[in-house]
Amino acid sequence: MNQVHPVVCPRCNQRLPWSLFNVDRLVPCPACKSETYAYSFPALIKGVTPGQAGERIVSAEEASCFYHGQKKAVVSCDHCGRFLCALCDVEFGGRHLCPVCIEMGHGKKKMQNLENHRVLYDDAALALAIYPFVFFVFFYFTLITAPLSLLLAIRHWNSPSSIIPRTKARLILAIFFSSAQIIGWCAAAYFIFSSLT
Amino acid sequence: MEKEYYRLPGNRGLTFLGRHSLWRGKDHVLSITNRGYSEDYRRFYYTDIQAIYFQKTAGAMIGNILYALLFLGLAAVALLGWKTQGWEEWGTVTVLAFAGFFLLLLALNIARGATCKAYIRTAVQIQPLPSLSRVRTSIKAIAALRPLIEAAQGTLTAEELTAVPEPVEVPLPPLDPSLSHLRKKPIVHDEGNYHTALFWVLLLRGLITAIQIPFQNIALVSVSWLLFLVAIVLVIIALIRQRNTDVPVSVRKAASWAFGFLIVSFIASYVLSIHSFFTISQMPFAGPDLKRLLVMEKPTESIPLLVLLVFSAIGSLLIGGGGILSIAKMKRDRRSSVSVQ
Numbered sequence: 001m002n003q004v005h006p007v008v009c010p011r012c013n014q015r016l017p018w019s020l021f022n023v024d025r026l027v028p029c030p031a032c033k034s035e036t037y038a039y040s041f042p043a044l045i046k047g048v049t050p051g052q053a054g055e056r057i058v059s060a061e062e063a064s065c066f067y068h069g070q071k072k073a074v075v076s077c078d079h080c081g082r083f084l085c086a087l088c089d090v091e092f093g094g095r096h097l098c099p100v101c102i103e104m105g106h107g108k109k110k111m112q113n114l115e116n117h118r119v120l121y122d123d124a125a126l127a128l129a130i131y132p133f134v135f136f137v138f139f140y141f142t143l144i145t146a147p148l149s150l151l152l153a154i155r156h157w158n159s160p161s162s163i164i165p166r167t168k169a170r171l172i173l174a175i176f177f178s179s180a181q182i183i184g185w186c187a188a189a190y191f192i193f194s195s196l197t
Numbered sequence: 198m199e200k201e202y203y204r205l206p207g208n209r210g211l212t213f214l215g216r217h218s219l220w221r222g223k224d225h226v227l228s229i230t231n232r233g234y235s236e237d238y239r240r241f242y243y244t245d246i247q248a249i250y251f252q253k254t255a256g257a258m259i260g261n262i263l264y265a266l267l268f269l270g271l272a273a274v275a276l277l278g279w280k281t282q283g284w285e286e287w288g289t290v291t292v293l294a295f296a297g298f299f300l301l302l303l304a305l306n307i308a309r310g311a312t313c314k315a316y317i318r319t320a321v322q323i324q325p326l327p328s329l330s331r332v333r334t335s336i337k338a339i340a341a342l343r344p345l346i347e348a349a350q351g352t353l354t355a356e357e358l359t360a361v362p363e364p365v366e367v368p369l370p371p372l373d374p375s376l377s378h379l380r381k382k383p384i385v386h387d388e389g390n391y392h393t394a395l396f397w398v399l400l401l402r403g404l405i406t407a408i409q410i411p412f413q414n415i416a417l418v419s420v421s422w423l424l425f426l427v428a429i430v431l432v433i434i435a436l437i438r439q440r441n442t443d444v445p446v447s448v449r450k451a452a453s454w455a456f457g458f459l460i461v462s463f464i465a466s467y468v469l470s471i472h473s474f475f476t477i478s479q480m481p482f483a484g485p486d487l488k489r490l491l492v493m494e495k496p497t498e499s500i501p502l503l504v505l506l507v508f509s510a511i512g513s514l515l516i517g518g519g520g521i522l523s524i525a526k527m528k529r530d531r532r533s534s535v536s537v538q
Contacts, residue, residue, distance in 0.1 A: 010252050010314060013441075018358045026253060026332070037313075037332075038250035039339055042350045043320070045361055093224075113225075116238045124234040162236055164202055164220065164229070 007044075009034065054085035067098070077101055112163060121156035122166075125149045125174035133181065146181035149174050202227060206337040207328035217327040221342060224349070226317070228326065243349035245319045249342065251326075251335045256312035264303035266461065270468040271296035277472050277501075309333075387442035389524055392452055395431040396520030398424055399455060403513030410506050425459070432456045445527050451520035458512045465505050472501065 006015040012032035018040075020027050026035040054071040057064055063073040065085035073083035078095040090097050093113050097105075105111035128149035132141040153174040161170075202220040215232040226246070228239040275292035315329035315338075329335040402424040409417045435452045 007248055007250065007318065010316065016250075018361060021248070021250075021358055022353065022355055029252075035253040036250060037252075037336065037339070038248060039343065040248040040353055040358060041246055041346050042353045042357075043245060044247040044318075044353070045357070046350075113240065117235065118238075119235045120231075120233075123231075127233060162229075163227070163238060165200075 007038065007040070009036065052086035054087040079105075115163065118160065118162065120161060121152055121159050122161050122168070122170035122174070125153040125156070125178075126170045128152065129174045129177035129181070133177070142181045143185055146178040146185070149178035150182065153178070205328075205341055206334040207326075208330060208334070219326060219328045219338065221345065226342060228324070228328075239324065241317055241319060241324070243346045246317060246342075246346050246350075247320065248318045249315070249326075249339050250318075251313040251315035251329060251332070251339075253332060254312045254314055256330075257306060257310065260306045260312075261303060262457075262461075264299050264306060266464050268296050268299040268303060270464060271299065274468060274471055385442050387438060387444050389444055389448060389527060391431055391435040391438055392444065392448050392520065393524050395428060395435050395452065395455060396517045396524065398428045398431060399513045399517030400521065401517075402428060403510050403515075403517055406506055406510040406513060410503070410510070425462070428455070429459055429463075432459060445523070445530075447523040448520065448527055451516060451523050455516050455520065458516055462505075462509050462512070465508070469501055469505055 007021075008014065009016055009029045009032060011034045012029065014029065014031035016029060016036065016038060020029070020036060021038045021040045026037050028034065029036050054065065054068060054074075056070055057072050063083050065071045065073050065088055066082040067088050068085050071085035071087065074086050075089050075096045076083050077098040079097055079101040082098055084096065084098050088098055090099060090102055092102065093111075102111070102114065106114040126149075128145045132139060132145050153171045157168070157171060202222050205219040205221055205226075207219055215230045215237075218229050218231070220227040220229065222240075224244075225240040225242045228241070230237040230239075271292055275289050275296060278292065279289040309331050311332045312330055313332045313335055315326040315335050317324050317326055329338055402421060405417055405421050405424065409421060432452060432455050436456060439449050439452060
């Protein structure tokens, strides 16, 4: 069994005894009496499984790894088909992939499970369309934010939004509000021009 | 078509970092932080999760007290204004509507139940889960995740867990930098000087307030307010300094009680001062006069002022006295432990 790291009470920093875990109710911390509910799983005591370095080729008939010519291939990459040794084999999302394919997938945003950040153009367009209008003192900024919002909504109509699927409602609302503001400004400009002439 | 992610119970916890939500996927839990125009994602694979735990906090209780005080304060102002100042109906109704709003918030806060702080732990991190901010929803979320995690890892029985030897000095896994306060810090010695000063100031203020009841004058009122401000500063310093020190629990609790009492006193004084302002502004003087505002109302003539002064005097004397006794016991215990060594 690997060495087990203690779980500490967030309030008093004292170690929580194992008897506190997996009891399905709030139990007071022995030190500070804060009511705690804790559930642990086998990974707590199993620890991290060490990685494999890969076996060396014994005979010339054995297939070798594409990246390590001296190591025996154990699996092929599910994306590019290259042979991989135990060291190069990365099991990810139920597939065996090589580090290069993972890096490419991350760089080109082809692997959703590797993405840790997304810009939400639909939220940004809607915010640009609504916030200056809602906070009335910033109303005059709509002269700039309305065209920006419209441009953003049209330009990123097909851009991926959140990882959690959502409709294009935000983009549609952004286009509607920004268009209304632009029409309003045009009408205001027309009336001002007419009254001047 | 089967969805990829299902939302877990929990509100969209709002912090300075953004709005948080928790989703369960096929092989991992997804934590999303929405900053308005972008999202950050963290995945916790079921095979990696070591523990999920949460601890009850006082957030709900503090919220209840705050909403209740605001409701009572506004309702009192509305009723006082209507009964003694002859406020028009629309004015009273408007203030009562605001009071009703806080009553609604109070009811919602009570209905949602106790608050908590939840964490998820893997071999390489301890991550807070801000969307799990209520005890009820946290229990539901853990109940939803447990079968999935146990399907990936197996179950950990109570016997297996208790068979694990309690670790003595084992390096903790790396913490999220925002959680550096969770790493066990060494306990430092604190003489409790700020706590001592705080309790003496409270005791003195209690005495002065008690004298103020029969002998109201501007000097006593000014000294009382000055001591109140000094007490506020001292209690904040004491509460900050007492973290990770050897100050006993009784002294810490007394400091916490002092803080709560000072806040309640402040709110009550504020409400009363609004009432006094209306009373004096109605009188035939040329505008509000601070001196008259401070001493015009005698405690013996004004029930609200008398109640406030009595509450303030008793509270200050009890908490100040109790705190001083706790400090004395702390010093006695320390002297006796030093002499034993």
